[in-house]
Every structure is written in C-alpha cells, then in structure tokens.
Amino acid sequence: MATELRVVGTPARKVDAAKLVTGYGTFTDDFFLPGMLHAKILTSPHAHARITRIDTSRAADHPGVHAAISHHDVARIPYTSAGQSWPEPSPYDQYILDSKVRFVGDYVAVVAAETPEAAEDALGLIDVEYEVLPPVLDMHDSMRPGAPVIHDEPESHGMYDAERNVAAHIEVEVGAVADGVTEADTVVSEDYFVQYQQHTCLEPHVTIAWLDEDGRLVLRTSTQIPYHCRRMVAFALDIPVRDVHVIKPRVGGGFGNKQEVVTEPLAAVLAIKTRRPVKLEYTRRDEFTIARMRHPQHLTMTVGARRDGSITATHMKVLTNTGPYGTHALTVTGNTGSKPLPLYRSPNIRFEADIVYTNLPISGAFRGYGAPQGFFALESAIDEMALALGSDPLEFRRANHIRKGDTDPVSAALAEGSAKKPRVMRSNGLPECLERGSEAIGWTAKRRGGMPLRPNEGPLVRGLGMCCLMQGSGVAGDELAAASIKMNEDASFTLMLGSADIGTGSDTTLAQIAAEVLGVPLEKILVRSGDTDHVTFDYGAYASSTAYITGQSVLKAAEDARRQIVSVAGQMLQEDAEALLVADERVSSSSGKTVTLQEIVMECLYGEEKTLISGRGTHATKESPPPFVAMFVEVEVDIEMGTIRPIHLVTAIDIGKALNPAICEGQVEGAVTQSLGYALTEEIVLSPEGRVLNPTFMDYKILCAADMPKLTTILVEDPEPTGPFGAKSVAEVAINGPAPAIANAVHDAVGIRLRHLPMTPDKVLEALGRL
Amino acid sequence: MKPAPFTYYDPHTLDEALGLLAVHGDAAKILAGGQSLVPLLNMRLAAPDVIVDINRLPDLDFVTTDNGLRVGALARQAMVERDAAVRDVAPLVTEAIAWVGHRQIRNRGTLVGSLAHADPAAEMPLVFLALDGELHLRRTSGSRRVSAGDFFVHIMTTALDPEEIATEASLPPVPPGSGSAFLEVARRHGDFAVAAIAVVVTIEAGRIRRARVALGGVGPTPLRATRAEERLVDEEPTNELFVEAALAASHDCEPVTDIHGTAEYRRELVRTMVYRGLGRAVVRARTGAAG
Numbered sequence A: 001m002a003t004e005l006r007v008v009g010t011p012a013r014k015v016d017a018a019k020l021v022t023g024y025g026t027f028t029d030d031f032f033l034p035g036m037l038h039a040k041i042l043t044s045p046h047a048h049a050r051i052t053r054i055d056t057s058r059a060a061d062h063p064g065v066h067a068a069i070s071h072h073d074v075a076r077i078p079y080t081s082a083g084q085s086w087p088e089p090s091p092y093d094q095y096i097l098d099s100k101v102r103f104v105g106d107y108v109a110v111v112a113a114e115t116p117e118a119a120e121d122a123l124g125l126i127d128v129e130y131e132v133l134p135p136v137l138d139m140h141d142s143m144r145p146g147a148p149v150i151h152d153e154p155e156s157h158g159m160y161d162a163e164r165n166v167a168a169h170i171e172v173e174v175g176a177v178a179d180g181v182t183e184a185d186t187v188v189s190e191d192y193f194v195q196y197q198q199h200t201c202l203e204p205h206v207t208i209a210w211l212d213e214d215g216r217l218v219l220r221t222s223t224q225i226p227y228h229c230r231r232m233v234a235f236a237l238d239i240p241v242r243d244v245h246v247i248k249p250r251v252g253g254g255f256g257n258k259q260e261v262v263t264e265p266l267a268a269v270l271a272i273k274t275r276r277p278v279k280l281e282y283t284r285r286d287e288f289t290i291a292r293m294r295h296p297q298h299l300t301m302t303v304g305a306r307r308d309g310s311i312t313a314t315h316m317k318v319l320t321n322t323g324p325y326g327t328h329a330l331t332v333t334g335n336t337g338s339k340p341l342p343l344y345r346s347p348n349i350r351f352e353a354d355i356v357y358t359n360l361p362i363s364g365a366f367r368g369y370g371a372p373q374g375f376f377a378l379e380s381a382i383d384e385m386a387l388a389l390g391s392d393p394l395e396f397r398r399a400n401h402i403r404k405g406d407t408d409p410v411s412a413a414l415a416e417g418s419a420k421k422p423r424v425m426r427s428n429g430l431p432e433c434l435e436r437g438s439e440a441i442g443w444t445a446k447r448r449g450g451m452p453l454r455p456n457e458g459p460l461v462r463g464l465g466m467c468c469l470m471q472g473s474g475v476a477g478d479e480l481a482a483a484s485i486k487m488n489e490d491a492s493f494t495l496m497l498g499s500a501d502i503g504t505g506s507d508t509t510l511a512q513i514a515a516e517v518l519g520v521p522l523e524k525i526l527v528r529s530g531d532t533d534h535v536t537f538d539y540g541a542y543a544s545s546t547a548y549i550t551g552q553s554v555l556k557a558a559e560d561a562r563r564q565i566v567s568v569a570g571q572m573l574q575e576d577a578e579a580l581l582v583a584d585e586r587v588s589s590s591s592g593k594t595v596t597l598q599e600i601v602m603e604c605l606y607g608e609e610k611t612l613i614s615g616r617g618t619h620a621t622k623e624s625p626p627p628f629v630a631m632f633v634e635v636e637v638d639i640e641m642g643t644i645r646p647i648h649l650v651t652a653i654d655i656g657k658a659l660n661p662a663i664c665e666g667q668v669e670g671a672v673t674q675s676l677g678y679a680l681t682e683e684i685v686l687s688p689e690g691r692v693l694n695p696t697f698m699d700y701k702i703l704c705a706a707d708m709p710k711l712t713t714i715l716v717e718d719p720e721p722t723g724p725f726g727a728k729s730v731a732e733v734a735i736n737g738p739a740p741a742i743a744n745a746v747h748d749a750v751g752i753r754l755r756h757l758p759m760t761p762d763k764v765l766e767a768l769g770r771l
Numbered sequence B: 001m002k003p004a005p006f007t008y009y010d011p012h013t014l015d016e017a018l019g020l021l022a023v024h025g026d027a028a029k030i031l032a033g034g035q036s037l038v039p040l041l042n043m044r045l046a047a048p049d050v051i052v053d054i055n056r057l058p059d060l061d062f063v064t065t066d067n068g069l070r071v072g073a074l075a076r077q078a079m080v081e082r083d084a085a086v087r088d089v090a091p092l093v094t095e096a097i098a099w100v101g102h103r104q105i106r107n108r109g110t111l112v113g114s115l116a117h118a119d120p121a122a123e124m125p126l127v128f129l130a131l132d133g134e135l136h137l138r139r140t141s142g143s144r145r146v147s148a149g150d151f152f153v154h155i156m157t158t159a160l161d162p163e164e165i166a167t168e169a170s171l172p173p174v175p176p177g178s179g180s181a182f183l184e185v186a187r188r189h190g191d192f193a194v195a196a197i198a199v200v201v202t203i204e205a206g207r208i209r210r211a212r213v214a215l216g217g218v219g220p221t222p223l224r225a226t227r228a229e230e231r232l233v234d235e236e237p238t239n240e241l242f243v244e245a246a247l248a249a250s251h252d253c254e255p256v257t258d259i260h261g262t263a264e265y266r267r268e269l270v271r272t273m274v275y276r277g278l279g280r281a282v283v284r285a286r287t288g289a290a291g
Ligand SMILES: Cc1cc2nc3c(=O)[nH]c(=O)nc-3n(C[C@H](O)[C@H](O)[C@H](O)COP(=O)(O)OP(=O)(O)OC[C@H]3O[C@@H](n4cnc5c(N)ncnc54)[C@H](O)[C@@H]3O)c2cc1C
Pocket: B029, B030, B031, B032, B033, B034, B035, B036, B037, B038, B039, B073, B099, B100, B101, B102, B105, B108, B109, B110, B111, B112, B113, B114, B115, B116, B117, B119, B121, B122, B123, B124, B160, B164, B165, B166, B167, B190, B191, B192, B193
C-alpha cells in the first residue's frame, strides 16, 4: 500500500451532497406509489388501561377507508422494537397492537385511508371502552410493594422481574468497593438526576409498505438498521425473512431513534391487509410523544480517594426509567456504567442498576446510548473530588486517567464467563487532547476557582469547566459487516454496503477507503447501500460502528479487488504481480511498465482470459477501541437572572485517524449541539397524568444557531492498530460531554453544584439561595 | 396538519375589506403577516370560515416619525427595526423589536399584527403600553382610537371588534430628558419572553418627573407596575430607589408557573430586570443617548 494517502484523510465532498443541496427527492417520503393509502394511529388517552371493548366497524365504513384494525386483527406475538443483534437482549414485551395500553400515546388502533384527512376523521369513529388502571408515574414508585404491574400478561418474556416492574438488572464489581471506601481519605457521594430528551430528527419516522409483483413485502423506511428491521418485522408478523425487502433511502437523522422498528410493523400489517401501498408517517407531535427518548435516570455516584490523589473506589448506582417497554433497557444502562467507569484507574469499581417500567413515554436508544447520563455523574464527582483534595481538576484527571496498554477492568468483569474479551487500550490520545484542549480554552489563565463572589463581582461571572470522555467503536464481539466491490466497464467501481448512512457521511468515508486502496479518485466509486435485496449483510448504524467495523470490511473488499486487478495486470505487463503498484488509475511496475485500469477492465471483460473483478470483505471483531475526548467550556453565569451562557466550547478528540476531517468535525459539532440542549434547555414536561405537555419545537427547546457558543474542534490522531487506516469511532463520544463540563464550569464561576439536568435558570437561582 | 377549509378574500381597498368584515363578523379573521395566524390555522387552534387577507390594501405599509411614531398595519417588523429615524424618536421600539422572534419572522410579521394578536409575552404590546401608544381602528361606520392601556383586555383578547381593522399604531413624542430600557429573558434566542420589562423615565432638574414601568409575560396582558411608578415619581434617581421600585414592581404582577418558568422565578426576574432597566434608562436620560 502506498504510504502517502491521497483520498483518505482529505475533507472530500460528501458523495450525496449534490442531490441534497439541489433538493432532489431522496428521502422515504419523496416517493409516491399509485393507490397509496395513508395510515393514522389512534393512541391511548390513559397512562394505564385495559381495552375492554373496541369496535372499528364504523371507522372501516367511513368513505375512503380501506382498513381499520385493532388488536383483534393481529396475531399476538411478543417482540421488541429494539434493533439489536439476535437474540435481542431487550425483553419481548411489545405487541403490534394490544388489549392493554401502558402510556399516554400507546397504540390502540390504526386506520388506512385514501387521504390522511379521511384516516384522521375515521379515528374518531372507533369505539373504545377502557378499564382505567392505576399507573406508575414515577420510577421511584415502580418497585414499591403493591405497585401496579405493567406487564402482567403471560406472553411477554425476557424481563428481569415483571412482578416488580424490573425490566433489567445489572451488578458488576471489580475488587471490593466497600474496602475501597474504607481506605479512602476523602469520599464524594452525590445523587444526580437526568431527564427525558428527544432526538428531534428533522425527518420523522416514516415507512411506505407495499407488496411487490412477487407478493413480497417491501418496506421503504427511514431506518438505521435495514437488516435487523427485515428480521424483526418478519418475526413480528410471522412471515419468512426472505419475503421482506427493506430499502433505506437517504435518512434525515436517526440518533438512535431509528434503531427501533417503530412504524414498520404497523405499515406492513396494513399493506398486507389492504393489498395497497401504505404510508405511515409520524407527525412532530408523535415524535415528541410516542417515538423514543433518552432514558431518565437517578444516579448515585461515589468516589473515594487517598490524600495522595489515587482513587480507591468508584461506585455507580443507577435507577433507570425505561417507560412502558424495555427497548434497549439492559444495554443502554449497561453503557451508563461500562463506558465511564473505566476512565479512571481504580482498584475497586462497582456498578449496579435497576431498569424499571413506568407508564411514561418510551425510552430507547439515543446517541451516546446511556453514556451521557453516566458521564454527567462521574465527571461531576471527579471534579468535586479533585477540588476536595485541593488539586486542579485537569491535573487530577491527568494523573488518574486510563493509559495506553491498560485493560478496561469493567469490560473484563463483564466478559467473565462469556465469549467476550476485555478491552485493551491499544491507542490513547487523551494526554494530547488534554494538552491541546486546555491550551485552546486558556485553562490556567481563566479558572476562577469556585471561590465565593467578592462584593464587587457580578452580576455576570465567568468560569471554566472540563471533563474527559470515552466511548467504543462498535459493540465488542457483537458486530458483523460486509462489503463487496465490482469493477465497471469504465474502470469505476460499485461499492455495495449493508451499512446505513443516516446523514453521518459514512457512505463518503467508506468510499474514500475504497478509492484509496484502488488508486482511483472518489468520483470513481459509486456507493450502493442500505437495501437488503441488493447489498450484503450489516448490523446497521449504531454504537459508533460503521467507520471502524464496516470500514475494515471495505478495506478487505477493496484489497481483494486490487489483488485481482494486479494479477491481471501482471499477466498484461509480464511482470510479477507482487511487485506492482496501484495508483492514479493505473498499475505500474518499478521498471516503468504501466497499464491503465481502463485497459485492465476491458481485458477482463472482452479479452482472451475473461474474468470479473469483484472483491468481497467481511469483518467481525471482539475489539471496540474507545475514542477519547477532553472537553473544555467557558460559561458566563448571570447570578441575578440565573442564566448560563456557554461562551466557548473546546472538544479535543482522539479518533485514531480522521478518515475525512470535515465529516469528523461535523460529527463532533452535531454531538455537542445536541447535548448543549440536554445540559441547558431540553426536557420533556409531563402532566401529573403522564401526558407530554410540550410536544412542539416551540415548547421543546433545542438550541438554535444564535444560542450556540463558539466551537473549537481539535482532531487528535493516535493511530488505532485494529482500525482501518488507524481509525476508531467519532460519532457519539462528544455527546457525553457538555453537561458535566458546564456543571463544572458553573461551579468554577459561582461555587454551586448543579446535579439536576437541564440546568435551567430557576435551578441556578435556587442553588444560589436567591429563590 | 393543514388548516380546516376556509373562504379566502384578498380585498384591494380598505372599504372592501371593512365591508367583508361587516358581513362575516366573527366568522372572519384578518390575515396580515400570518406569523401568528397561520400556525394557529395549521394546528387547527383557529378555524375561521373566512380569511380576509389585508396585504393588498394600499397605503398601509408606512412608518413615519415627524410627530412621534406612526406605523401602518402593513409595515413589517423588520421595516420598523431597520428605520434609523425610529431609533431617534422611539429607541425603546428599536431596542425591543430585535427580540421579536427571528429575522425571518420579522420580515413578514407586522408590528400592528403583534399588537392585535396580543400575546401576553410579546414585546410590542409591552412597549406600546410603556410609551402610551394608541391603536387606530376602522370599521365601515367610522373610526376610533384606543389607548394601549385599554386595548389589551386578556390573553390574546383585545378591544378590537370583529368588524374592525387596526389601520395604524402610534406613539406620542417622548418628552425631552427621557430615557428608556427594555430587558427580556427567554429560554432561547427568538423565543417568547419568560418575562420582559420596559421602563421609561423622564428627568427634570435632577428628579424623575414621569415614570413608566411595564411588565410582560407575568400576567394575562402586559401590565403597568403602578406602585413602582408611584415610588419613582418626584424622587432623585438613586440606587436605593431603584432597589425599592424594582421590589414594588415584582409585587405589581401575578405571574403563573408554566412549562417555561415558575411564578417565583418570573417574579425574581421582574425585580432584577426592573432594577437594571431603571439604571440604564436613567443613564440614557442624562446622557441623551439612544434609549
Ligand atoms: C417561530 C416564531 C417565533 C415568534 N416569536 C415571537 C416573539 O418572540 N415575540 C413576539 O411578539 N412575536 C413572536 N412571534 C409572532 C410574530 O411576531 C407575529 O408576526 C405577530 O405576533 C403577528 O403579526 P402578523 O402580522 O404576522 O399577524 P397575523 O399572524 O397575520 O395575525 C395575528 C392576529 O392578529 C390579527 N390581526 C393582524 N393584523 C390585524 C389588523 N391590522 N387589524 C386587526 N387584526 C389584525 C389577525 O386576525 C390574527 O388574529 C413569533 C412567531 C413565530 C412563528
């Protein structure tokens, strides 16, 4: 391989940029089929109720309506909407339609009609009688003796303890935390509370389902997981996998919300029932009420340390609200502990969690996947510990963070007795991140120190805060990706990928890898991805896996194709294939003989010895190297109004290798924007009955451009030996940061600790004793 | 969602428009910039039978500044915002209007529409109350003027009758020696205010001769903090006075808790903002600086 890179590492333009900026229809909804029907869902007004009677006949008779169905019309097959590898570690506690509703917004019935208006009107003609049940509207009540049981049906399975509303339970210990606490000179132990957050994808969930000319079910759908979706829909409908064809067009944002099969099963049932194409699209209100959210948690974080600054105990205890269904229940909260806890060397680490059902909105996968919650607690507590020991939070972190060569002890404990393997840190650019990030923010010059305000200070006070972060690159031991490449008649290549570009730019990054290996410019790579009939298997876009896992499969496929090209070239040039070099769209020998790829492909297709150039690569690994971040933020607190204004946010991120630096920066900026909202403004407000009160962009506050601080992104490259061109992941890790960094900065500015997200002005004034 | 069906008229003369309103009464809604009405229609929170689009009416897109400020019904908020003469005669308007939504909203939304819509947290109603503004209302049978104090009746409810059009809003000239200030806290840039305040003080011979303290987002309409105003009048502007007046203002309102802020927080904001606003307004009154 040529050592000097030509395509990889450049900020190449996205392969799908032109069609996006010209508005060419590429999304699920930019598609119309003759005779297409529109589906609308009737949802539950009650947080917890049994449907004692439901009659859809009046709705079915409404003009334009082709189907109106309730739980009477679908088979009772428990499944999970969590798009994960089989067998999904999430409980099978959902039904396409059920006789019980478990939150305000739960599916009751669905109508397909010739117009959306007719479908909407028909919903009003469905007669439903409910037996209203007492609900669980606070996760702290879920496990109380006598609490209503949310999953009392016998068919559901996979819950840890359904009787006590516990969807999943985790306990893992390294060493003995109790001893570690005893050995400590200083112990910090605090409670942290984090809220529901919505993904707010620009494109809501949408599926168009129809039966093709062979009677197979086609799902054109906005998904992160085409292959899991195919398997799961087949399962939920009890039809063969081969009869389902999933097409993922361009997706307008996923962030985990589309790592769920949410609209597909209903749309499929309606298409099969009506024999017509059916479109089911969530409204924005639906996204805010019945889609998925980040899991709310109550975390108790305890850190013990000796006077010399060494950590003796790290203990995280979590109570998670999964809502009425346990989708991603175990794994998201698993990450809450397993991603943050290895960050600082500690001989005694304990992580325990209960993930409980409530009759509140459904929690699910969300970029960061449990880690933002955990890092908020850990990085707040580490900051407190540093100050309690009288040391600088930057120096304390420098002294204690995990080193290159270390084994992640939490993964080692979790791996015991399973086929998994502990993670070893083969790359770790955190020291460089700390160095460059602290310099960019002006750490030593600008720290205020959390001292009491002097009389002449205020009302605007500035402070600096920081945190460190890590994540993974794919799910260790639970990833598989494949790519194939064929050479076309004009010496271009078609790269076929099972992976799902959901706006992340992965189609571009992966094409860059292929172009690099094949010695062609990026335009010569045509990407075809996300169609289960035409491309190879892939687990999908989640867990920051695509560049690292699918990237390796592309690398292998491209190398496979290159070997074949070189072998043909060797015959054409009468040279030893081993010694040939591929670059600039030609194959050359050291002696100066050369043949173009165009000549080679013509020779292959039409010459004497006919052959097809077609490369194949499969990749699976037990590795999941963490990207690292050192994040720094400067904030300004108005001590009279309680407002927190982030001024400058620096993300120094070690991603091994920036395959496309522009895309990497985009991922970081997107992640911090989303989590600045999590830190400061975003929350789902619920009525006492469990109804969402702010299901609009007017009332659910994501930050807009004018609210943003200055962002500085520093890409650090400590090459990861197991990654393609040294790369590891970039997509998620930064989302874990802003909340703890801001909380620490607020402390630096005005000496208060905010442990309850979002950090709204009234909480600031309360903590300052002014309210 | 899309609006419920309605009949759409776009009259080309004021008489024609008033005639339509006389016929349809409260079945009709006037469409100006559409920045409040269209969202209400799309969310089906409003479902009028008739829409009377006034955008084709002639001669209503004026802003004049020769004797106070006059703003026609079709003058966009952006037009007012960019008008340098407005900054001279009514700097409070210029200061506050930048807080109305986002630039895109202000390019279409009208100032008069903001007053007619009467959102309790909106900026323009607050400012017109503080500056003793007036609304000029027309109907087929005549016209009348209503002071801002009488115009805002309740949440999104005004003194406008269904058959009336507000053709203009006006402000009297500000007396010499005046200074003003506008402050607001919103959760995000461009949001409606959690709370906002507008103050105007006129200083003569070292004493406050006239004071207006208006509060927004802390009641069903914008409010005058009369006890605060009384506390200020005839006093020398001192820091202690501002502290007391601000405290009084915070008790001149009955804020409620909603999803954007608690009642206690809003009251505290009023106190802080009135205090800061008075300081700024007095400096501006003394220096003759804009505002
Ligand atoms: C995203 C967003 C953010 C916004 N943020 C703010 C904000 O922060 N602060 C703020 O104040 N506003 C805000 N607005 C509202 C905006 O300022 C509106 O433009 C304004 O409230 C109404 O003006 P309009 O010309 O658009 O009126 P329209 O929407 O056309 O009409 C509004 C109402 O007033 C009536 N009306 C309009 N003109 C007349 C007239 N001449 N005579 C009689 N009745 C009339 C209409 O019948 C209707 O009932 C926001 C709007 C949006 C969409």
